Amino acid sequence: MCGIFGYVGKRVDAGSLAIDGLKSLEYRGYDSWGVAYKTGGTLTMKKETGKISGVNPADFSAACSIAIGHTRWATHGGVTKENAHPHLNEASTIAVVHNGIIENYEELKEELKKKGHAFRSDTDTEVLPHLIEEELKHTKDFTTAVRTVCLRLKGRYAFLALHTESRTLVAARSGSPLIIGVDTDGYFIASDIPAFLAHTRTVQYLDDGEMIATDGKTVLFLDIETGHEVQKREIEITWSMKQAQKGTYRHFMLKEIMDQKDSIARAINQDEEEIRTIAQAIKHAQGTFLVGCGTAGKACVAAEYFFSVIAGHHVNYAPASEFKLFHHFLKPESLLIVVTQSGETADVLEAMKIAKAKGSKVLSIVNVQGSTVARESDYTLLINAGPERAVASTKALTGQMAVLLLIAYALADKLREGKLLLLETGEMINDMLNPRYVERLEALADGIKRHENLYIIGKSWNYPMALESAIKIQEVSYIHAEGFAGGELKHGPIALIEKGTPCIVLVGKDEVTADILSNAMELKARGAFIIGVSPERRDVFDEWIKVPEASTAQAIVNIIPIQILAYFLAVKRGKDPDMPRNLAKSVTVK
Numbered sequence: 001m002c003g004i005f006g007y008v009g010k011r012v013d014a015g016s017l018a019i020d021g022l023k024s025l026e027y028r029g030y031d032s033w034g035v036a037y038k039t040g041g042t043l044t045m046k047k048e049t050g051k052i053s054g055v056n057p058a059d060f061s062a063a064c065s066i067a068i069g070h071t072r073w074a075t076h077g078g079v080t081k082e083n084a085h086p087h088l089n090e091a092s093t094i095a096v097v098h099n100g101i102i103e104n105y106e107e108l109k110e111e112l113k114k115k116g117h118a119f120r121s122d123t124d125t126e127v128l129p130h131l132i133e134e135e136l137k138h139t140k141d142f143t144t145a146v147r148t149v150c151l152r153l154k155g156r157y158a159f160l161a162l163h164t165e166s167r168t169l170v171a172a173r174s175g176s177p178l179i180i181g182v183d184t185d186g187y188f189i190a191s192d193i194p195a196f197l198a199h200t201r202t203v204q205y206l207d208d209g210e211m212i213a214t215d216g217k218t219v220l221f222l223d224i225e226t227g228h229e230v231q232k233r234e235i236e237i238t239w240s241m242k243q244a245q246k247g248t249y250r251h252f253m254l255k256e257i258m259d260q261k262d263s264i265a266r267a268i269n270q271d272e273e274e275i276r277t278i279a280q281a282i283k284h285a286q287g288t289f290l291v292g293c294g295t296a297g298k299a300c301v302a303a304e305y306f307f308s309v310i311a312g313h314h315v316n317y318a319p320a321s322e323f324k325l326f327h328h329f330l331k332p333e334s335l336l337i338v339v340t341q342s343g344e345t346a347d348v349l350e351a352m353k354i355a356k357a358k359g360s361k362v363l364s365i366v367n368v369q370g371s372t373v374a375r376e377s378d379y380t381l382l383i384n385a386g387p388e389r390a391v392a393s394t395k396a397l398t399g400q401m402a403v404l405l406l407i408a409y410a411l412a413d414k415l416r417e418g419k420l421l422l423l424e425t426g427e428m429i430n431d432m433l434n435p436r437y438v439e440r441l442e443a444l445a446d447g448i449k450r451h452e453n454l455y456i457i458g459k460s461w462n463y464p465m466a467l468e469s470a471i472k473i474q475e476v477s478y479i480h481a482e483g484f485a486g487g488e489l490k491h492g493p494i495a496l497i498e499k500g501t502p503c504i505v506l507v508g509k510d511e512v513t514a515d516i517l518s519n520a521m522e523l524k525a526r527g528a529f530i531i532g533v534s535p536e537r538r539d540v541f542d543e544w545i546k547v548p549e550a551s552t553a554q555a556i557v558n559i560i561p562i563q564i565l566a567y568f569l570a571v572k573r574g575k576d577p578d579m580p581r582n583l584a585k586s587v588t589v590k
C-alpha cells in the first residue's frame with residue numbers, strides 16, 4: 001500500500017532523506033511517487049510515475065530541513081503524475097501526502113469548488129490541502145486548522161501535511177498506521193519503521209483518533225476529538241539496520257528465506273510461563289477463534305491441525321475478512337487469536353474490533369513490535385523474525401507456525417517436548433538451506449518455468465501448506481497455481497490434469513502418508529509430472545525434493561523448498577519477486 005515519509009529538524013538534507021526514506025518503503029508496493037520540500041521560502045515538488053529506485057538522492061540535496069514524500073498505490077484515479085502525491089492548496093503553501101480513503105471526498109470537493117477551488121487530480125487526497133487552506137482563513141494556527149478538517153473526514157486514513165509558513169508538519173491517523181521516529185536532531189514521521197531505521201530506533205506510535213504537530217524541536221500529540229494533549233511513551237525498536245537490508249542477496253525474498261536458518265529459534269524463544277498461561281486461556285475459553293489473511297491465514301489453518309492432533313483441542317479459523325459473520329458465537333469468555341506479520345492488516349484489525357465489542361480477549365502472534373495489533377491485544381507474542389520486506393511472506397509464516405505449534409504442545413502439557421522438537425527443526429532447516437540444495441531447486445524451477453498451471457496437494461497440516469504453496473507461486477511467478485487437500489482431487493480438480501502437468505505432493509511420515517501417496521498415484525495415472533517433497537524417496541515421484549523428517553513440525557520444513565522454488569520460478573520467468581504486480585506488503589484497506 002502507499003508509503004508516507006516526513007522529516008523536520010536541524011538536518012539540512014531533508015530532500016535526500018525523503019528520497020532515501022521512500023526507497024526503504026518500496027517493498028510496500030506502489031506505482032508512483034513524489035516529494036515536497038521547502039528550500040528558502042518556496043516549496044519544491046517532484047512527482048513521477050514508476051519506480052524511485054533509480055533516483056539519486058544527491059539530486060535533492062538543496063539545503064532544506066523540512067520535507068515530505070509518498071509512494072502511491074493507486075485507488076482513486078489512475079497512475080498519473082497529477083494523481084501522485086503530494087497535493088497542494090491553491091497558494092502552494094500546504095502539501096499533503098495521504099494513505100487510505102477519504103470516503104466523503106466528493107461532497108467536500110463540491111463544496112470547495114463552489115468556493116472557487118480548482119483541482120488538478122482525480123484523487124480524494126487533494127481535498128485535504130484545500131480544506132486546510134479554507135480553515136486557515138478562520139484561524140492562524142496550522143494545527144488547529146488541520147484538526148478542524150479531521151473532524152469533517154470519513155474513512156480510514158493517515159495523512160501528513162507540510163506548512164511552509166509555520167515550518168510545521170502535522171499528521172493525523174484514523175485507521176492507517178503512522179509512526180514517529182525520534183532523533184536527537186529532529187523528528188521523522190512514516191507509515192513504517194524501515195523508512196527511518198537508518199537514523200533512529202526510538203519511536204512513538206500514533207493511535208487512531210490522534211494527531212501530532214512538530215516543528216522539529218518538540219512534538220505534540222493531540223486527541224483529534226477533544227483537542228487535548230496525549231502523553232506518549234518512547235519505545236526502543238529491537239530491529240537493526242543490517243536486518244532490514246538485502247546484504248549480498250539479489251532479492252529480499254531470497255534473503256528472508258535464508259533468514260529461516262535461525263528465525264525459528266528466535267520465534268520459540270518465548271517466556272515459558274507466558275506460553276503456559278496462554279495455553280490455559282485457550283483451554284478454558286468458551287470458543288477459540290483464529291483469524292489471519294493470506295499466508296498468515298494458512299498458519300491459522302495449520303494451527304487447527306496442531307491443536308487437534310497434539311492437544312485434542314478444537315479451534316475455529318476464519319479468514320479475517322469473513323470473521324464478522326461469526327460474531328454470534330463470541331462471548332466475553334471467548335478468545336480470538338490474531339496472526340499477522342505486519343500487525344496493520346485492516347481486515348485483521350476489524351476482526352479484533354468485533355471480538356472486543358463482545359468483550360472477548362485477544363491474543364496476537366505478530367512480527368512487528370509496536371504495531372497496532374500488538375498494542376491493542378490482551379496478550380502478544382512477537383515472533384522476532386526481524387523485518388520482512390518482500391511482499392511474499394516467508395520467514396514470518398514459519399515463525400508464526402512455530403509459535404502456534406509451541407502453544408499446542410503447552411496445551412497438551414508437553415511444552416518442553418515441543419520446544420526441543422522446534423529447536424531441532426531449526427537446526428535441520430539450517431542444514432537444509434545449503435547452496436547445493438538451493439541450486440537443485442533453481443534447476444527444477446528452470447525445468448518447469450514454462451508451464452502455466454501447477455497444482456499442489458497435501459493432507460493434514462500439509463493441506464494448508466499446499467494452499468500456501470499456491471499463494472507463493474502465484475504471487476511472484478504469476479503461474480496459475482492451486483492447492484488442494486489430496487482427498488478432494490477426485491471431487492473435481494483431477495479433471496484439470498493433462499500429460500506433463502507439474503503437481504507437487506507434500507508428504508510427511510505419519511498416519512496420512514499412504515493416503516497422500518495414493519492421491520499422487522491418481523495424478524500420475526492421468527499423466528501428471530509428480531514432484532514429491534518428502535523425507536523419503538517414493539516410486540511415484542518423478543522428482544524428489546528431500547526434506548528432513550520433522551514429526552509434527554513437518555509442515556514447517558516442507559514449505560521451505562516451495563518458497564525457494566517460487567522464488568526461482570519468478571526469477572527464471574523474468575519477474576521481480578520483491579515487487580509482485582498489483583500487490584502490497586501491508587494491506588491497510590478493507
Ligand code: M6R
Binds near residue numbers: 475587
Ligand atoms: O501482515 P499480514 O501477515 O497480516 O499480511 C497478511 C497477508 O496480506 C500476507 O500474508 C499476504 O498474503 C502475503 N503477500 C503472502 O505472501
